[in-house]
Amino acid sequence: MKKTTIKEYAVKRKLSIFNVMKMVKSGKLNSQTIKENGKEILYILYDEESEKEISNQIVKHSLKVDVNLKDELQTLKQEVKLLREELNELKRRVIK
Numbered sequence: 001m002k003k004t005t006i007k008e009y010a011v012k013r014k015l016s017i018f019n020v021m022k023m024v025k026s027g028k029l030n031s032q033t034i035k036e037n038g039k040e041i042l043y044i045l046y047d048e049e050s051e052k053e054i055s056n057q058i059v060k061h062s063l064k065v066d067v068n069l070k071d072e073l074q075t076l077k078q079e080v081k082l083l084r085e086e087l088n089e090l091k092r093r094v095i096k
Contacts, residue, residue, distance in 0.1 A: 003032070003043040013058065020044070028054065 004012070009029075010020045023029045030045040046054075 001030075001045045001047050003045055006042055006044060009044045009046075013055075015058070023054075 006017055006020050006024070009015075010017045013020075020029070024031045024042065024044065030050065032043050032045055033040050034043060035041075
């Protein structure tokens with residue numbers, strides 16, 4: 001079994017340190033606390049089998065839903081247009 005610190009593991013897996021800590025607290029990752037130089041350091045223990053299970057649970061960036069940017073831009077432009085019209089109507093009401 002290999003040992004790494006939480007930060008090293010987070011960088012290797014491209015996760016946040018917070019998410020790695022949640023995985024440790026929930027028991028998804030095996031960990032061991034070792035006292036070095038008067039400080040308690042948490043090491044993550046992993047092997048190839050456990051890494052395969054964990055990598056299946058992590059949602060990859062490429063698997064996220066692709067959004068058609070042109071459609072989103074058009075929708076946002078329409079919303080801005082409606083908001084401007086509403087704002088102009090409210091200005092007319094206040095001025096009267």
